[in-house]
Amino acid sequence: MLTERVKEIFQEIEQFEVATKEQLEQYRQRFVGRKGVVEALFEGLKDIAKEERRAVGQELNALKNFAIDRFAVIQAEFEANDSGTAGPSVDLTLPVTPNQLGSIHPLTLARAKIIEIFERMGFSVADGPEIESDWYNFTALNFPENHPAREMQDTFFVAKNAEDPTQDMLLRTHTSNVQIRMMERQKPPIRAIMPGRVYRNEAISARAHCFFHQVEGLYIDKNVSFKDLKDTLYHFSKEMFDKDVKIRLRPSFFPFTEPSAEIDIWLGTDTEETYRLSKGTGWVEIAGSGMVDPNVLANCGIDPEEYTGFAFGMGIERIAQLRYGVRDLRLYSENDVRFLRQFEGV
Known part of the structure; x- marks a missing residue:
């Protein structure tokens, strides 16, 4: 049955020895690639009874994720080892960079x-x-309504109040x-x-x-x-x-x-x-x-x-x-x- 085959592939993935990059590529082709055994199992879903198809599909997805995760972990280990054997990423003989003070505006x-x-x-x-009424910005400060000093201020008005100009809203x-x-x-x-x-x-x-x-x-x-x-x-x-x-x-x-x-x-x-x-x-x-x-x-x-x-x-x-x-x-x-x-x- 398909579920038994899934269990076999699980065990095969766990036991597959990957010690070199060549073996990692073999692992990828067999378990992760499009023509690998895991993808081939998905083709068998069409022969599964409809009421069982959902459960079997979940098992296949778990298998696929397991294979991909193990491949990613092993690949990361190889890359880390490669960077380590290539020497340090910084020149340790250089003087340290002094702490730099930030800038205050x-x-x-x-x-x-x-x-x-x-x-x-x-x-x-x-x-x-900063958004203020005319009363606090002008009127209470002894600016008459039509005083030229109001025009000298070049004001940004936010909202006008036709009934009570002292409540006009503006940027101070x-x-x-x-x-x-x-x-x-x-x-x-x-x-x-x-x-x-x-x-x-x-x-x-x-x-x-x-x-x-x-x-x-x-x-x-x-x-x-x-x-x-x-x-x-x-x-x-x-x-x-x-x-x-x-x-x-x-x-x-x-x-x-x-x-x-x-x-x-x-x-x-x-x-x-x-x-x-x-x-x-x-x-x-x-x-x-x-x-x-x-x-x-x-x-x-x-x-x-x-x-x-x-x-x-x-x-x-x-x-x-x-x-x-x-x-x-x-x-x-x-x-x-x-x-x-x-x-x-x-």
């Missing part, structure tokens, strides 16, 4: 340094959503939305920085991108003055750039601060690089700042008669550019390994 390095400096001054770190254009959320849920004193990614609908070039990174800061308490703002940013500049750094404050305008100022640091014009960065003036802007507008405090439920505060914001890309000499903003997001390897072990 320059924006991560700059962000960590900024956080470290402000944490030493007592600032905590806060975060918030600054991390000031986190400041509003903090002031709404926390009573002064408040002292925190808000690092994060922001988005603006701008053409991508060496000097601009549709997304970039900011760090904003907020300090709200009783009797906070403009001098506190100036001293904070001066200390930050000394820690980030140089102990002898020179800074200046230029009057400016922001809807959410009054008075407002932009912060410049002195690079000089001694080299082609500093001349280019400063556009020949020797000064480079690093931040915008000012005293928090009383309307913003009132929008968040803080009494502007009792509390004052300052706020500032700076681009991490600009700080990284000044620290590491990166000229093209596009390099930060292209993941070019050649660029990233320049910061190994920094």
Whole structure:
């Protein structure tokens, strides 16, 4: 019977001696090949009664798998022995490869340094959503509905709300939305920085991108003055750039601060690089700042008669550019390994 023949082939496979490659080939032809004895047994299935055919077929499949598995095991042993007799796959006389340090992205390095400096001054770190409502991104920050500053932000809108424009959803254009959320849920004193990614609908070039990174800061308490703002940013500049750094404050305008100022640091014009960065003036802007507008405090439920505060914001890309000499903003997001390897072990 066919089942008895299956048992005989099982025993034959187990007892078949394979000590050379020639014997392995004989094994393959007899048990694994298309013209072997195992395949020949399958032809006998048509003569088996229908009710027994399923069980016999399972036995034949088990036999076939057994033959193939033993062939694979023996073949792997031969290949392993061949590689072993050919000598080591590596030259053991070569010196060992030194451990290579990975690379930290320059924006991560700059962000960590900024956080470290402000944490030493007592600032905590806060975060918030990147998809935000108009209220937190604009209205609560004293942007009137038709204010030109809204157009200057070049906003990516996600969803419009015809009934209530303050609930329009958008990609945040600054991390000031986190400041509003903090002031709404926390009573002064408040002292925190808000690092994060922001988005603006701008053409991508060496000097601009549709997304970039900011760090904003907020300090709200009783009797906070403009001098506190100036001293904070001066200390930050000394820690980030140089102990002898020179800074200046230029009057400016922001809807959410009054008075407002932009912060410049002195690079000089001694080299082609500093001349280019400063556009020949020797000064480079690093931040915008000012005293928090009383309307913003009132929008968040803080009494502007009792509390004052300052706020500032700076681009991490600009700080990284000044620290590491990166000229093209596009390099930060292209993941070019050649660029990233320049910061190994920094």
